[in-house]
Amino acid sequence: MxxxxxxxxxxxxxxxxxxxxxxxxxxxxxxxxxxxxxxxxxxxxxxxxxxxxxxxxxxxxxxxxxxxxxxxxxxxxxxxxxxxxxxxxxxxxxxxxxxxxxxxxGPPAAAIAAMGNKAAAKRRMIAAGVPCVPGYEGEDQSDAALLREAKRIGLPLMVKAAAGGGGRGMRLVTEAAALPGAIAAARSEAENAFGSGELILEKAVTGGRHVEIQVFADSHGNVVHLGERDCSVQRRHQKVLEEAPSPAVDAALREKMGVAAVAAARAIAYVGAGTVEFLLDADGKSFYFLEMNTRLQVEHPVTEAVTGLDLVALQIRIAAGEALPFAQAGVTLTGHAIEARLYAEAPAQGFLPQSGLLAAWQPPAGDGIRVDHGLRAGQTVTPFYDPMIAKVIAHGATREEARRRLMLALERTVALGIATNRAFLLDLLAHPDFAAGRATTQFIPQHFAAPAAPQPDSHLLALAALLWFEASAAAQGHDPARAWYSGGGFTWPLRLEYGETRHMAGVAVTGPDRYRIGDAEIAVRGRAPGRLQAAIDGTERAVDYVFAGDVLHLACGRADLAVRETLHAPPGAAEGAAERELRAPMNGRIVAVLAAEGESVTRGQRIVIMEAMKMQHELVARCDATVEKLPVRVGDQVATRQLLAALAPLATEQDRAP
Missing domain, CATH: 3.40.50.20 (Rossmann fold)
Structure with missing residues (x-):
């Protein structure tokens, strides 16, 4: 070397x-x-x-x-x-x-090529005797061939991009009528993401688990595995929580899966770090090859935690020509580790990726806690790359200890200014099925198909009102902590808006650093930049906060809140604007324009498709209408809230009634 x-x-x-x-x-x-x-x-x-x-x-x-x-x-x-x-x-x-x-x-180019196409990789694994999911990975990519093979395989089935991963170009089909549309959508997304529209079909294994084996090989012919990771908790086929070891894998099954993974690596003369992904059937015994990732995985920290190895250092040493410093017998697993991926996204809006200013960032710390990130407060999270912004990892002597530590770490994570999935991660970790180790690939679809936006409690709203009052008073040259007199003072009215909710509040100063908000009595205990400690009716609370423009962002325990004060704000957009205008939900690129100015469209019809953060977002008509304006073209880069289409709603029979 x-x-x-x-x-x-x-x-x-x-x-x-x-x-x-x-x-x-x-x-x-x-x-x-x-x-x-x-x-x-x-x-x-x-x-x-x-x-x-x-x-x-x-x-x-x-x-x-x-x-x-x-x-x-x-x-x-x-x-x-x-x-x-x-x-x-x-x-x-x-x-x-x-x-x-x-x-x-990394591995040799030939090994990457061998596993870079799912169809070719699957054919190679079948030849090597590695168990694979029944399906179709043939060269005939015509719609007729895919429909014919789908009928042979049976429903439910997965339509997958042969050239990619990360959930892009992937569709689950449960009804025959949906198959043509799924094929067209998967092919289009695959072509945009990977430059290839080649697809494979696989029988969908329901109730199974996504279990992967970490392998390492050197240039001296040594190949070992480092145990498994369970990555079953996924949304839109993208991983959210990962853990090692898997709660569904015992020593005997680990050995069988490890032997299969090592065989897969040897079949392509692999060198370096790689991951062989399997689908573990609901019976807990049968497993099938899905794909091999010829690189370091996002979730490698959980393997590092339970093995005590630095996988990146191993990669570098192997690339420098060194031999693996241990044999298979030298690999031991200690304790349990769980990783949570912190995404800039809004789970309650269909996990819509978010971009914008990260106004406050404070990663957690503590025993058994590790945070991998490349963030700083004041940084802009752009729409050009993947929405994952950090990983929080917890290691403990037992799975339950790791779970508790991870929940506490997430509660102490401060990421304000953009929406994140922090509260959603806490809900996942707290669910009885996850706590019991029963989560399968259907865990999120079954239990969190439509996550609700977390609602702030009365204490958090009271602290938001207090902070808005203090900001307003300070802007006018007053010291809000001393804006009182012994005879009592007036109540300052506020209108707080968060999401679609409006909340009226009144703040009265009752003494130095003492307030009454509604029926709550608040005493400020301490202040630090971006942090307020207060007692609310005798309950001590601490809130992290930051003002970003006209929005106050707060974090307190499991709750995040972005709130405006709008009592004196100018009137909003005219009623019904949402029906008449399609605006970009974030910065991105237009990949399809499916209508024309003057064309009549129906409710639900796709008008524009944009791509941002490696995903496609469809903008559809919210009512029957005529397209008045369509100021974008394929290839245009658009900014958040930019007008993509203006619609003129068509009159309904009710509108025409005298």
Whole structure:
């Protein structure tokens, strides 16, 4: 192996920070790359050197092989670590690194290519004797062939993009009538995400678990597995909670799955870190190959926690030509670990990804707690990349201890300014089925199909009113803590709005740092930047908060709240604007325009499809209407709240009645 002393990390965010940390611990210099959207980002600041590689769009920066190779040469790097996502499973990138004289910290290009296409990989695994889900992975991609094979396989079945992952280009079909639309949608999404519309079909295994095996191989012929991870808790086929070991796997099953995973790795002459994903049937005994991820996984920290190994350091050592420092017998699992993915998304709005200013960020700490992130307060979460912003990991002697620690850590996580799934994660962890280790791939669809927006309690609303009152008083030059007199004072009215709810509140100052809000008596106990401690009717509460523009963001325990004070705000948009206007829910790119100006459309009809944070979002007509304006075209970059279409609702029979 060619020696190297400098590693370029071809990624961003938390995984770039993670790789830099291990590289530095081994004595390697690190080089970061960044797009225009990530200028000044923590991962760029963490490295010894950082180079710009292009504009915000991933295709012109993090996915640009020439740009990454040029940066490595300019920085004098001898090796490249791809992280996960982006170019990590791109065989052309691995070959380009080799041709440029760079060590690729990952598997050989041939191994990536062998597993990069789900159809080809599945055929190879069948030949190697690895159990696979019954399905269709043939070359005939005509609609007729897919419909014919689907009938043979039977429902329910999965339609999957052969070239990708991460839940994109994937559809579950439970009714025959929905199959043609699922094929068309999956193919379109796959072409946009991966540049290939090739599909495979698989029998949907209901009530099963997503269990994956971590494998490691060196260039000396040694291959081991490091046990399993259970990744069953998913939404839209994307993982949310992961744990090691799996509560459904005993020692005997672990050995069988490990042997199959090692066989899969040997079948493609694998080198480095990889993950073989299986679907464990509801019987708890049968398992089937799904795919192999030829890279480091997002969820690798739970394996690190239970094995005591640094997987990134192992990757680097193997890439440098070293042999694995242990055999299979030397792998031991200690305790239990659970990871929660913190996403910038709104679960109550169909898990809609969010972008915007992260006004406050404070990761939790404590025994057994680890947080992987690349964040800082005041950073903008952009719409150009994946919405996962951090990972919170808890390790304990038992699964229950790890679960409790993770819940407490999430309660102490402060991420304000944009909506996150923090409260949703706490609901998942608190559910009896998860607590008992019974969660399957249907856990979220069965129990959290339509998550409700968390509602603030009266205490949090009272503290929001207090903070808005103090902000208003301070803006007018008054000290709100002393705006009182012995004869009593007037009550200051406020109208708080959060979501679709309006709440009237009145604040009266009853003494220094003492207030009455409604029937509640509040005494302020302590203040710090962004934090308020108070006693409400004798109950001590602490709230983290930040003002961002005209919005107050608060976090208290399990609850997050974004609230405006609107008593004196100008009137909102005219009633019915939501029906007449389709606006972008976030920054993104237009990938389809499905109507024309002057065209009549019906309620529910798709008008525009935009892509943001690796997902497609369909904007549909909310009523029967005529398209008045359609100011966007395919390929346009649009900003949050930008007008995409203006509709003129058609008169109904009721409207026409005298």
């Amino acid at each position: 060619k020696p190297f002393d400098t590693i370029l990390v071809a990624n961003r965010g938390e995984i770039a920070c993670r790789v830099i940390r291990s590289a530095r611990a081994l004595g390697y210099r690190s080089v970061a790359v960044y797009s225009d959207a990530d200028a000044g980002a923590p991962h760029a600041q963490a490295a010894d050197l950082a180079l710009r590689i292009g504009p915000a769009e991933a295709a012109q920066s993090y996915l640009s092989i020439p740009a990454v190779i040029a940066a490595a040469k300019a920085a004098g790097a001898g090796a490249v670590h791809p992280g996960y996502g982006f170019l990590s499973e791109n065989d052309a990138f691995a070959r380009a690194c080799a041709e440029a004289g760079l060590v690729f910290i």
